[in-house]
Amino acid sequence: MSIAYLDHPACLRHNMGTGHPESPARLYAIEEQLRTLMNFMRHYEAPKATHQQLARVHDVNYIDQILNFNEKQGATYLDPDTVLMAETPEAALRAAGALIHATDLVLSNQHQVAFCNIRPPGHHALRAQAMGFCFFNNIAVGVAHAIEAYGLERVAIADFDVHHGNGTEAIFADEPRVMLCSSFQHPFYPGVGADTVSDHIINVPLPAGTRGDEFRDAITNQWLPALHEFAPQMIFISAGFDAHENDEMSMMCLQADDYTWVTQEILAIADKYAEGRIVSTLEGGYDLQALAQSVAAHLEVLMRI
Ligand SMILES: [Zn+2]
Numbered sequence: 001m002s003i004a005y006l007d008h009p010a011c012l013r014h015n016m017g018t019g020h021p022e023s024p025a026r027l028y029a030i031e032e033q034l035r036t037l038m039n040f041m042r043h044y045e046a047p048k049a050t051h052q053q054l055a056r057v058h059d060v061n062y063i064d065q066i067l068n069f070n071e072k073q074g075a076t077y078l079d080p081d082t083v084l085m086a087e088t089p090e091a092a093l094r095a096a097g098a099l100i101h102a103t104d105l106v107l108s109n110q111h112q113v114a115f116c117n118i119r120p121p122g123h124h125a126l127r128a129q130a131m132g133f134c135f136f137n138n139i140a141v142g143v144a145h146a147i148e149a150y151g152l153e154r155v156a157i158a159d160f161d162v163h164h165g166n167g168t169e170a171i172f173a174d175e176p177r178v179m180l181c182s183s184f185q186h187p188f189y190p191g192v193g194a195d196t197v198s199d200h201i202i203n204v205p206l207p208a209g210t211r212g213d214e215f216r217d218a219i220t221n222q223w224l225p226a227l228h229e230f231a232p233q234m235i236f237i238s239a240g241f242d243a244h245e246n247d248e249m250s251m252m253c254l255q256a257d258d259y260t261w262v263t264q265e266i267l268a269i270a271d272k273y274a275e276g277r278i279v280s281t282l283e284g285g286y287d288l289q290a291l292a293q294s295v296a297a298h299l300e301v302l303m304r305i
Pocket of ligand 1: 161240284
């Protein structure tokens with residue numbers, strides 16, 4: 001069975017300015033790198049998420065603030081790095097909608113695996129606040145859809161972006177049907193995550209300079225036993241590639257083959273408990289070459305080639 005690949009041209013039109021690392025060039029670089037792999041994927045255009053689907057994880061007044069943005073207001077800084085502009089509402093709706101459609105494709109058995117090549121990313125977005133390049137928490141929208149529309153009782157999120165998935169954690173902190181496994185550089189932006197105490201939030205803070213073998217040990221010792229215990233019915237991946245050695249956003253030292261390894265481990269859990277069901281979505285990754293090569297490494301595992 002081929003894997004589903006979701007994107008939308010609107011995700012390319014949200015542009016926070018020359019020199020901003022979270023740029024449309026990221027999606028182009030990935031698309032170019034995946035050209036030879038497209039035969040193993042079926043392409044879908046992302047629909048817009050509905051207000052109701054967003055409201056499962058976001059405050060309705062916050063949703064309206066984003067969607068009712070008027071271009072006469074001009075570009076608006078929601079935080080020092082996160083700029084709301086005329087093209088943002090549709091891009092954010094398509095990014096969240098990609099997760100909805102990916103979840104539908106996987107849970108209706110049309111595909112075992114789906115990958116969303118979308119932006120803006122989502123894992124820093126809180127219920128009522130944009131943050132760190134993120135507007136809507138795309139992965140949380142997808143996970144809530146799997147729970148509310150399909151009745152899943154155990155859904156796992158694996159987040160290997162170099163930054164802590166603080167928005168995702170805040171949204172699901174009191175939701176025992178969701179296990180969040182996050183690995184991240186610490187201390188580092190957004191400065192939280194190392195002190196969380198919860199049996200369904202598995203945070204793995206890693207010091208600057210962490211190499212691939214140390215990353216693998218930490219995942220093996222902390223994520224994998226928790227995931228085996230939880231036995232997820234479906235796994236979502238916040239696939240950020242900014243822990244790559246060449247990525248200037250962080251001081252971590254992962255290589256593309258570390259993303260191959262962690263994807264293999266996640267896939268093995270999915271095969272054992274979740275009928276192989278995985279929805280992966282792009283989060284960070286800012287060195288264009290490292291990003292594109294790491295996404296390809298991630299997807300080659302998910303394509304089982
Ligand atoms: Zn990141």
